[in-house]
Amino acid sequence: xxxxxxxxxxxxxxxxxxxxxxxxxxxxxxxxxxxxxxxxxxxxxxxxxxxxxxxxxxxxxxxxxxxxxxxxxxxxxxxxxxxxxxxxxxxxxxxxxxxxxxxxxxxxxxxxxxxxxxxxxxxxxxxxxxxxxxxxxxxxxxxxxxxxxxxxxxxxxxxxxxxxxxxxxxxxxxxxxxxxxxxxxxxxxxxxxxxxxxxxxxxxxxxxxxxxxxxxxxxxxxxxxxxxxxxxxxxxxxxxxxxxxxxxxxxxxxxxxxxxxxxxxxxxxxxxxxxxxx
Amino acid sequence: xxxxxxxxxxxxxxxxxxxxxxxxxxxxxxxxxxxxxxxxxxxxxxxxxxxxxxxxxxxxxxxxxxxxxxxxxxxxxxxxxxxxxxxxxxxxxxxxxxxxxxxxxxxxxxxxxxxxxxxxxxxxxxxxxxxxxxxxxxxxxxxxxxxxxxxxxxxxxxxxxxxxxxxxxxxxxxxxxxxxxxxxxxxxxxxxxxxxxxxxxxxxxxxxxxxxxxxxxxxxxxxxxxxxxxxxxxxxxxxxxxxxxxxxxxxxxxxxxxxxxxxxxxxxxxxxxxxxxxxxxxxxxxxxxxxxxxxxxxxxxxxxxxxxxxxxxxxxxxxxxxxxxxxxxxxxxxxxxxxxxxxxxxxxxxxxxxxxxxxxxxxxxxxxxxxxxxxxxxxxxxxxxxxxxxxxxxxxxxxxxxxx
Numbered sequence: 001x002x003x004x005x006x007x008x009x010x011x012x013x014x015x016x017x018x019x020x021x022x023x024x025x026x027x028x029x030x031x032x033x034x035x036x037x038x039x040x041x042x043x044x045x046x047x048x049x050x051x052x053x054x055x056x057x058x059x060x061x062x063x064x065x066x067x068x069x070x071x072x073x074x075x076x077x078x079x080x081x082x083x084x085x086x087x088x089x090x091x092x093x094x095x096x097x098x099x100x101x102x103x104x105x106x107x108x109x110x111x112x113x114x115x116x117x118x119x120x121x122x123x124x125x126x127x128x129x130x131x132x133x134x135x136x137x138x139x140x141x142x143x144x145x146x147x148x149x150x151x152x153x154x155x156x157x158x159x160x161x162x163x164x165x166x167x168x169x170x171x172x173x174x175x176x177x178x179x180x181x182x183x184x185x186x187x188x189x190x191x192x193x194x195x196x197x198x199x200x201x202x203x204x205x206x207x208x209x210x211x212x213x214x215x216x217x218x219x220x221x222x223x224x225x226x227x228x229x230x231x232x233x234x235x236x237x238x239x240x241x242x243x244x245x246x247x248x249x250x251x252x253x254x255x256x257x258x259x260x261x262x263x264x265x266x267x268x269x270x271x272x273x274x275x276x277x278x
Numbered sequence: 279x280x281x282x283x284x285x286x287x288x289x290x291x292x293x294x295x296x297x298x299x300x301x302x303x304x305x306x307x308x309x310x311x312x313x314x315x316x317x318x319x320x321x322x323x324x325x326x327x328x329x330x331x332x333x334x335x336x337x338x339x340x341x342x343x344x345x346x347x348x349x350x351x352x353x354x355x356x357x358x359x360x361x362x363x364x365x366x367x368x369x370x371x372x373x374x375x376x377x378x379x380x381x382x383x384x385x386x387x388x389x390x391x392x393x394x395x396x397x398x399x400x401x402x403x404x405x406x407x408x409x410x411x412x413x414x415x416x417x418x419x420x421x422x423x424x425x426x427x428x429x430x431x432x433x434x435x436x437x438x439x440x441x442x443x444x445x446x447x448x449x450x451x452x453x454x455x456x457x458x459x460x461x462x463x464x465x466x467x468x469x470x471x472x473x474x475x476x477x478x479x480x481x482x483x484x485x486x487x488x489x490x491x492x493x494x495x496x497x498x499x500x501x502x503x504x505x506x507x508x509x510x511x512x513x514x515x516x517x518x519x520x521x522x523x524x525x526x527x528x529x530x531x532x533x534x535x536x537x538x539x540x541x542x543x544x545x546x547x548x549x550x551x552x553x554x555x556x557x558x559x560x561x562x563x564x565x566x567x568x569x570x571x572x573x574x575x576x577x578x579x580x581x582x583x584x585x586x587x588x589x590x591x592x593x594x595x596x597x598x599x600x601x602x603x604x605x606x607x608x609x610x611x612x613x614x615x616x617x618x619x620x621x622x623x624x625x626x627x628x629x630x631x632x633x634x635x636x637x638x639x640x641x642x643x644x645x646x647x648x649x650x651x652x653x654x655x656x657x658x659x660x661x662x663x664x665x666x667x668x669x670x671x672x673x674x675x676x677x678x679x680x681x682x
Contacts, residue, residue, distance in 0.1 A: 065554055091556035105547035107659075108540070116544045119537045120556025126565065129536035130529055136536060143537075183556050 015043035017076075018218050019095070019187055024063055024073035033059040035242040036073070041187060046209060046219045048233030048250075050226070052262060055239040057222045058100060061189055064220075065097050066090040078186070091120050096185035098176040100192045100222075106165035110156060110175050113164050114147040117182030146182055153215075154178045154208070170201055174208075181212070188212060189220045194228050206232045230254065238262065341520060345513035346486050346502065347494075356631040360502075360512030364584055367519035368577050369624035373604040373616040374526050375573025380602065381611035381659075382539065383566035384546030385436070386444040389451025390601045392431075393571045395593040396424045397578025399458060402470040402588050408463070413474045417579050424575025425568050432567035436560060439549075451598050459590040469589025473582050476518060478506040507583075515584045522580065526573055530613055533569070542566055603641075607648055609655025618656050 017040035026034045034056045041047045049057050062068045064075055066087040075082045077093055085093070096117070105113050122143060128136040151157045154174045159167055164175060173193060180188055190209070194202050202225060209232050213219050223229045229236060230250040238246040238253060240262040246253055253259055325333070344352070345360040353359045372394060379387045400420035404411050411419070435446040458464045481504050488497035502513045533539050541562040544552035553559045582588050600623055608619020627637050648656075 067550075067554070086558070087553045088556045088558045091554060097554060099551065103548050103551040105544050105551070107547060108543055112540055112543070116540050116552065116557065117555050119540060122537050124537040126533065126538055126569070129538050130532050132532065139537065179555060 015045060017041065018043045018078060019064065019220070020076040021060070021064070022074050022076060024060075024070045024075060026059060026063060026068055027071045032242050034063065034070070037239065037242070037244050038073075039237045039244060039247055041218055041220050042235075043186075043218055044213070044216070045234040046213050046221060046232055048221045048223060048229035048236040049239065050223065050229050050236060051239035054241075056242040057239055058191060059242075060239065061097060061191055061220075061222060064090075064189065065095055088120070091183050091185075094184070094186035095189065096180035096183045096187070097189040098173075098180050098191055098193060100195065102172050102176060104164040104172055104175060104179070106163065108164060109161050110151070110164055110167060110171075110178075111144075111147055111160040113175060114151055114178050114182045115143050117179040118143040118146045118184075120183040146184070147178075150178045150181045153181075153211075169196060173197075177208075177212075181217075185217065187218045187220060189222075191222050192224060193221070194223055194225050202228050338524075342517060345516055346484055348487050348489065350489050352629075354628050354631065357628055358512055360516055362625065362628045363516040364512050364519055365628065366621055366624040367516055367523060368581050369601075369604060369620040370617050371519065371523055371526060371577040371580070372574055372601050373608065373620035374523070374530060374613060375570045375577065376601050376605050377610065377613060377616040378530070378533075378542075378573070379566050379570035380605050381616065382534070382542040382546065383563055384542075385563060385566060386440070386602075387447045387567075387570065388444045388598055388602060389447035389449065389454075390570070390574055391593050391595070391598040392447075392451040392454040393424050393428060393574030394578035394581070394597070394601075395451075395454045395458065396427050396571075397421070397575030398582035398588050398592070399464060399470075399578075400424070400575070401579045401582040402473045403464060405474040405583075406472040407465055407470045410474075413476050413583065416474065416583075417576070420579035421572055421575050424578070425572045427575075428567045428571025429564060431571075432564045436563045436567065448595075448598070451593075451595060455590050455593045455595075458593070465589065467590065469587060469591075471587045473586050473588065475507045475583055475586065476515075478508070478514075480504075480506050509586070512584070515580070519580055522576065526576075527613065534613075538562070538565065603645065607645065607655060609658040611659040612655070612657050615655050615657035615659070622656070 019041040021037055021039050024034055024037050025032065037056070037060065039047075049060065051057050059068065063070050064082075066082060066085055066089075069084065077090075077095060082090060082093075105116065108116070119139075122139040124133075124136045124139050127133070148157065148160070151160060154177060156171060156174055156178055159171060159175075164172065167175060177188075177190070177193065193209075194205050197205060206228055209219055209221065221229065221233060230253070233250060235248060236246075236250055236253045237244060238256070238259050240258075245258045245262060246256045248256070340347075345363055348359060354362045372390065375393075376387065376390050379385050379390070397420045400423045401413075401416045403409075404419060405413065405416045431447070431450050435443060435450075438446065459467055464470075483501040483503055485496050485498055486500040486502065487494045488500070502511050505514050505517070507514050507518075541552070541557045541559075544555070544557055545559045545562055549559050581592075585592075604619040604623040605616045606619070607622055608617065609615025623641075627641070630637075633640065
């Protein structure tokens with residue numbers, strides 16, 4: 001994979017489009033959750049997707065991961081349309097995600113949670129499992145290697161045998177990322193990964209997101225926290241009421257009149273304090 | 279989320295005690311709070327390998343010898359002990375099958391007796407009523423047909439969830455029974471007689487024990503012919519069922535510790551999240567149904583060939599409820615738990631047949647008590663047990679810090 005940017009050299013948006021959201025609309029009854037939204041996520045970049053509450057960010061995620069079918073328009077991944085692919089098939093294609101509200105498999109251990117992710121590409125069936133076929137043994141070994149490596153990357157290696165629901169909040173957030181990364185995605189979608197984090201934890205998370213990109217993954221980030229999005233993203237797309245109102249590098253977004261208006265006329269940089277007060 | 283979530287700072291717990299001490303235990307399974315709940319199982323696991331296997335072997339031999347030993351407190355005074363043991367064994371088999379569906383994949387199947395009936399009817403119809411196939415052919419045939427019926431039932435119904443699935447499966451169980459009741463070709467209400475028994479080979483005779491108080495003597499008048507599947511002596515049927523149980527247990531373990539078992543568990547925990555992590559949940563739910571049907575059909579087939587006679591009365595809705603009760607009472611998701619549950623549900627009523635009229639009342643009360651004091655079942659999955667232990671430790675930690 002030659003188009004992956006070298007560590008420390010953030011992509012400036014020169015890469016080819018890995019995921020294209022093309023003129024996507026989605027309607028729930030009378031509500032237009034997404035209204036002709038188009039943007040690209042380019043190979044190797046960190047794209048921040050921001051917008052006020054209810055702007056359609058999570059809906060956008062759900063369209064990309066096959067949870068919703070768009071009413072019109074299409075999503076293309078690595079050049080081919082997602083069409084009516086099943087959710088698990090989209091994951092196998094190379095899109096993985098985390099959830100706004102943590103959705104781990106609480107009664108499974110941390111390691112098993114990550115193994116489920118690693119199993120996305122495995123083909124072991126009942127017969128393989130019953131007779132411990134070579135395929136079963138190869139995939140078990142390979143899955144555990146992947147899982148342990150990813151957990152180590154996220155600093156969870158010592159928590160492998162703990163039940164997921166007994167982990168601390170921050171660990172659970174990281175375990176979700178580990179589980180998604182174990183599916184070996186090309187695009188990792190993080191849905192508000194910093195929710196409930198203190199400033200120190202947010203700084204760690206920014207560092208983590210950069211390290212994930214440096215491993216060759218493309219990252220799509222939904223976040224409320226402005227300083228985090230502006231600090232870590234290569235480019236930012238802004239949604240408001242289901243429409244895209246701006247797209248560009250953070251410096252452009254910061255000064256974009258439409259964005260400032262969307263955030264109630266507030267300077268974008270002040271938004272953190274405002275959120276803290278809420 | 280309406281309330282803000284306060285994150286726990288990593289590396290420390292509420293009381294400022296380093297997190298690394300939580301969950302740390304010494305070699306005896308005891309931590310610094312003197313907690314010692316898993317000591318026995320730990321001690322067994324800690325034994326050297328040969329000793330462990332010898333212990334397990336001894337236990338298995340004991341299980342096979344049960345009908346010959348006639349141990350006074352275990353034996354049933356009012357019913358043939360061998361027959362009771364077979365009944366218990368077939369419940370255990372059913373519970374293991376239902377555990378795959380209910381315990382592992384988390385699908386509430388209230389019509390499990392349907393699969394049991396399909397297995398039994400396949401053997402009876404093709405072995406006696408409509409054809410006279412050999413027993414060796416009948417058992418695999420019964421299992422295949424039941425598995426197919428499981429897939430046929432699952433394919434449309436597994437698209438619905440929770441309560442709806444329970445209602446649809448409940449209907450399935452009744453439909454099977456009513457179809458048998460109303461179809462002349464299937465024997466209708468009068469049932470089917472002359473169901474083939476397993477082929478016998480007479481190799482040798484085994485004497486039973488006779489107990490006089492605490493002393494046992496070998497009773498040479500009471501012998502079991504090995505291996506003759508007759509009408510009077512039920513011990514060989516028990517041995518057959520016990521052997522099948524061991525095979526199923528092995529298979530259960532293999533599936534559980536594989537991609538298949540993980541996919542089932544993930545589906546049970548959070549179906550949407552599992553799907554988005556690349557688990558084809560529908561396929562795995564269908565697979566759980568097929569595996570459950572396979573084991574249920576096997577148990578039904580054994581039941582029919584032991585009984586020699588079946589009619590629709592043998593497959594009442596109550597049986598489905600008892601099967602679910604066995605799994606839930608024992609601890610859904612733990613194979614040893616559901617075995618225990620099946621033994622409780624099948625054996626206790628036989629042991630105390632004197633109180634027959636009170637059976638359902640006592641059973642209901644026992645369920646109520648259990649639901650209140652042990653909602654996870656008699657032997658919950660180790661996960662749950664360990665999770666509880668961790669919770670207790672955290673409670674202890676918090677109490678400790680409160681006093682300071």
